[in-house]
Amino acid sequence: MQFCGLLLEKIEAITTVNQFKICSSNPSLPSNSEVDEALAGVLSRTCTLEGRLRTASQAYNKLGEVKADAQIAADMVDKTAALARDVSAKVRQLDLARSRVAECQRRVHDLIDLQLCSAGVEAAIKAHDYETGAAHVSRFLSMDPGSVAAARARGAADPRDAMTRAANTLREHLVHKFEEAARKEDEASVERLFKLFPQIGRAEEGVDLLAKYLAKQAEATIRRACVVAEPHSEAAVFADALTRVVEAGGAAVEKARVPAAVVAPGLLHRAIKAIQPAVCLGAGCVYKDMVISRRLDLDPRRSSRSPLSAEPILAELALAHSRVRLYFGFLRRKAEADASTLPEAAKKASIEAVEKIITGCELMRTGQDILAHYLEVERYFLEESVNKALKLSTPQTGTTTSSLVDDVFFIARKVIRRSISSGSVDGACAVLNEVASVVERSVCAALRRWLRAPPPDPLPLPPPRAAQLTVLDAAGELANRLNRDVDAQRQLFLAHMNEAEAGGEWSERLAAEACAEAEPLCRGASERAKLHSCASGLGAAAAAFRAAHDLALAGVKAALKPRVHAWAEVIVDPDVGPDEMDDDADALPLALEQFCEGARAQVSARTVDALLLGVLADVASRAESRILHHHYDRVRHGLLARLVGITDFKIEDIKRLKL
Amino acid sequence: MEDYKFLFKVVLVGNAGVGKTCLVRRFTQGLFPPGQGATIGVDFMIKTVEVDGEKVKLQIWDTAGQERFRSITQSYYRSAHALILVYDISCQPTFDCLPDWLREIEEYANNKVLRILVGNKTDREDREIPRHIGEDFAQRHGMYFLETSAKEAENVERLFMEIAVELMEQAKCKELPKYDGNLGPINGGVSCRIRFFVYIFLIRKLLQ
Ligand SMILES: Nc1nc2c(ncn2[C@@H]2O[C@H](COP(=O)(O)OP(=O)(O)O)[C@@H](O)[C@H]2O)c(=O)[nH]1
Ligand SMILES: [Mg+2]
Numbered sequence: 128m129q130f131c132g133l134l135l136e137k138i139e140a141i142t143t144v145n146q147f148k149i150c151s152s153n154p155s156l157p158s159n160s161e162v163d164e165a166l167a168g169v170l171s172r173t174c175t176l177e178g179r180l181r182t183a184s185q186a187y188n189k190l191g192e193v194k195a196d197a198q199i200a201a202d203m204v205d206k207t208a209a210l211a212r213d214v215s216a217k218v219r220q221l222d223l224a225r226s227r228v229a230e231c232q233r234r235v236h237d238l239i240d241l242q243l244c245s246a247g248v249e250a251a252i253k254a255h256d257y258e259t260g261a262a263h264v265s266r267f268l269s270m271d272p273g274s275v276a277a278a279r280a281r282g283a284a285d286p287r288d289a290m291t292r293a294a295n296t297l298r299e300h301l302v303h304k305f306e307e308a309a310r311k312e313d314e315a316s317v318e319r320l321f322k323l324f325p326q327i328g329r330a331e332e333g334v335d336l337l338a339k340y341l342a343k344q345a346e347a348t349i350r351r352a353c354v355v356a357e358p359h360s361e362a363a364v365f366a367d368a369l370t371r372v373v374e375a376g377g378a379a380v381e382k383a384r385v386p387a388a389v390v391a392p393g394l395l396h397r398a399i400k401a402i403q404p405a406v407c408l409g410a411g412c413v414y415k416d417m418v419i420s421r422r423l424d425l426d427p428r429r430s431s432r433s434p435l436s437a438e439p440i441l442a443e444l445a446l447a448h449s450r451v452r453l454y455f456g457f458l459r460r461k462a463e464a465d466a467s468t469l470p471e472a473a474k475k476a477s478i479e480a481v482e483k484i485i486t487g488c489e490l491m492r493t494g495q496d497i498l499a500h501y502l503e504v505e506r507y508f509l510e511e512s513v514n515k516a517l518k519l520s521t522p523q524t525g526t527t528t529s530s531l532v533d534d535v536f537f538i539a540r541k542v543i544r545r546s547i548s549s550g551s552v553d554g555a556c557a558v559l560n561e562v563a564s565v566v567e568r569s570v571c572a573a574l575r576r577w578l579r580a581p582p583p584d585p586l587p588l589p590p591p592r593a594a595q596l597t598v599l600d601a602a603g604e605l606a607n608r609l610n611r612d613v614d615a616q617r618q619l620f621l622a623h624m625n626e627a628e629a630g631g632e633w634s635e636r637l638a639a640e641a642c643a644e645a646e647p648l649c650r651g652a653s654e655r656a657k658l659h660s661c662a663s664g665l666g667a668a669a670a671a672f673r674a675a676h677d678l679a680l681a682g683v684k685a686a687l688k689p690r691v692h693a694w695a696e697v698i699v700d701p702d703v704g705p706d707e708m709d710d711d712a713d714a715l716p717l718a719l720e721q722f723c724e725g726a727r728a729q730v731s732a733r734t735v736d737a738l739l740l741g742v743l744a745d746v747a748s749r750a751e752s753r754i755l756h757h758h759y760d761r762v763r764h765g766l767l768a769r770l771v772g773i774t775d776f777k778i779e780d781i782k783r784l785k786l
Numbered sequence: 787m788e789d790y791k792f793l794f795k796v797v798l799v800g801n802a803g804v805g806k807t808c809l810v811r812r813f814t815q816g817l818f819p820p821g822q823g824a825t826i827g828v829d830f831m832i833k834t835v836e837v838d839g840e841k842v843k844l845q846i847w848d849t850a851g852q853e854r855f856r857s858i859t860q861s862y863y864r865s866a867h868a869l870i871l872v873y874d875i876s877c878q879p880t881f882d883c884l885p886d887w888l889r890e891i892e893e894y895a896n897n898k899v900l901r902i903l904v905g906n907k908t909d910r911e912d913r914e915i916p917r918h919i920g921e922d923f924a925q926r927h928g929m930y931f932l933e934t935s936a937k938e939a940e941n942v943e944r945l946f947m948e949i950a951v952e953l954m955e956q957a958k959c960k961e962l963p964k965y966d967g968n969l970g971p972i973n974g975g976v977s978c979r980i981r982f983f984v985y986i987f988l989i990r991k992l993l994q
Binding site for chain 1: 823830855862
């Protein structure tokens with residue numbers, strides 16, 4: 128840079144001289160002295176320029192030296208890199224060589240072990256040291272198959288033959304010893320020997336042997352459990368026996384599961400398969416005895432059993448069924464726990480295997496038979512109890528109260544709860560169906576029958592002043608007084624009407640209760656849907672109750688009609704003068720108030736409202752038709768005047784009434 | 787809420803193995819299930835179909851045929867709108883049991899229930915019950931009759947659709963004009979004023 132600067136300066140100086148030559152001929156240019164001055168300036172700068180040139184050439188020489196040095200360094204780096212590549216390749220080779228050596232060593236070890244193993248197994252068998260023997264076999268099983276193949280390739284005799292022979296001998300010994308221990312019920316040896324089977328690659332055989340042993344044990348327990356000492360006892364002796372049976376089965380399964388879970392997971396189904404027949408057999412025995420002792424083979428309708436005496440049997444049947452269900456639930460849970468450590472597919476297969484045993488076993492069918500008997504007797508109990516309640520509630524001269532609906536729902540609730548206690552969704556559904564059917568078919572039908580024909584004046588509406596005098600009414604009054612039963616009839620009618628109303632609410636409450644209580648029994652959405660659908664059958668019963676109540680309501684309204692019409696006549700009577708009319712202004716409201724008060728003491732507030740609404744509608748429409756009939760203006764005006772006086776309500780209030 | 791106007795319960799009965807479950811599965815899921823186990827108790831399926839532009843929900847109850855489930859299955863008869871009694875056309879015993887099934891139906895079902903006799907498995911070569919025998923039986927007992935094959939999907943759709951149509955017609959006939967307890971709209975003129983009088987009382991009562 129500096130160097131270039133110098134050159135440029137030089138050129139600039141020369142150009143200035145040339146310019147100067149050109150310019151000197153020009154008279155308007157500077158004088159000579161000025162030129163001299165400039166020349167002197169230029170010359171004085173030559174010195175510095177030369178100095179700078181010297182420095183530059185020195186620097187150039189130095190640069191050449193640096194370049195040579197750099198080249199040498201670059202060559203060196205290249206060489207080092209090549210060397211490093213070489214080294215790493217060598218290291219790799221070394222690694223490979225070492226791993227091969229290790230493999231060779233292992234194989235040699237394997238082969239030596241194999242010799243040792245077969246000899247060791249035999250020695251261990253002789254010494255009854257089965258743990259060591261099994262450890263040898265386990266070693267053999269974990270051996271690299273390559274070792275043996277390599278040995279054989281070199282023409283050696285297959286070293287596995289000896290080992291396999293030794294392993295088989297060990298297995299035979301183990302089986303033999305196991306059976307011996309099982310015979311002696313030597314629990315500790317059984318457990319010890321069982322743990323060796325998975326080591327010699329025979330986990331299944333071990334589980335089978337253990338299960339066989341446990342099944343035999345359970346069989347003995349179950350045989351004792353089956354015996355019912357007092358078959359005619361009222362207590363749930365058969366359900367208790369069945370409980371003992373499934374408990375013995377469950378204990379055996381658990382005994383198989385605990386050791387197997389550690390050494391042979393996912394094999395519980397094999398154990399269950401061995402143990403289950405004993406449980407099925409025991410449960411079958413208890414069931415058969417129960418059928419005979421409890422006379423379940425007879426149609427309950429034809430047996431001489433009273434509904435009352437059926438109750439202990441029902442409780443026992445429900446309990447027995449719930450025990451079977453609990454046992455199956457236990458198996459399912461255990462199977463899941465047993466397979467929990469397995470990969471997904473194996474887990475599914477293992478659980479499915481257990482499910483298959485459950486659905487195919489005799490105990491399942493026994494459970495279904497128990498449920499069938501339960502439902503048969505329960506239906507009988509329900510029908511008989513409801514019939515009895517109906518009989519007690521059948522209207523008789525003089526009765527004024529009824530507890531039919533209370534009684535029936537007490538029975539229904541008891542029956543539904545019992546069915547849920549059986550643990551079966553199908554059972555609960557069937558009972559819900561039966562309850563809905565009996566309630567609708569018997570109870571609602573009876574209420575409808577009783578409510579169809581109301582007694583005279585079930586709820587009295589005071590007559591208008593003018594009409595009080597009519598002969599007809601007076602005669603009816605007299606007749607009523609003469610018939611002392613009428614009052615009782617009225618009360619009973621209203622009692623039934625109230626029952627019909629309560630029945631609707633009861634039905635719905637019962638359905639909701641049943642759904643909530645049976646919810647824990649449901650396995651899956653489809654069982655839940657089934658339950659809810661069956662419970663909704665009680666909704667149909669509720670509708671039937673409401674229909675009966677509506678019938679009663681219609682009857683009461685019809686009975687009120689004559690008085691209502693009389694009131695309508697009075698309201699629109701053309702012969703009433705304005706003064707009289709004012710006196711009467713409050714007569715109808717007063718009468719209605721009396722009616723409401725009387726009714727409220729006898730029927731529900733909702734029913735009173737409905738009746739009042741009906742009466743008002745009737746008065747209105749009757750009065751309307753009468754007023755049209757009379758074409759009577761005076762009344763119209765009179766009414767209007769009266770209305771203006773007492774209208775202190777808002778139009779919204781009317782709208783809210785949805786009239 | 788669910789969008790349907792009619793809900794009908796259809797219950798299938800008949801001996802075990804005649805193909806009740808297959809018929810239901812064919813109709814509700816459109817498949818012929820390979821080797822499923824026998825039904826236990828009752829199964830419950832739903833399909834909504836359309837009849838004359840109206841949604842009809844069919845609640846189909848598939849029952850187990852074995853004797854020991856009888857007390858469960860019987861409890862479903864009474865609320866059924868239609869009962870399908872199925873036999874296997876290639877299995878005489880399933881036909882011979884029909885009178886027993888009819889007795890059950892008489893005892894437990896509503897006497898107005900729609901009853902259909904179905905001879906299933908028409909795809910099979912080894913037919914044992916000629917069509918006219920089934921037809922005669924149905925006619926004698928006042929039942930509709932149809933032969934089906936759940937396997938070949940023959941007449942299955944038709945079976946359930948005809949039931950839906952028939953039940954809907956019945957339901958429409960039964961639909962009575964609703965009880966009308968209302969006073970009706972408030973008209974002007976005289977009647978309006980009369981009503982006023984009555985309402986005042988009512989409102990006073992309600993405001994108390
Ligand atoms: N060939 C033929 N086999 C059928 C038909 N329907 C059902 N099956 C078979 O009959 C057997 C019993 O059927 P399933 O539906 O379980 O009878 P369910 O006991 O009445 O429910 C099964 O093996 C089915 O494969 C059919 O239409 N044709
Ligand atoms: Mg089936």
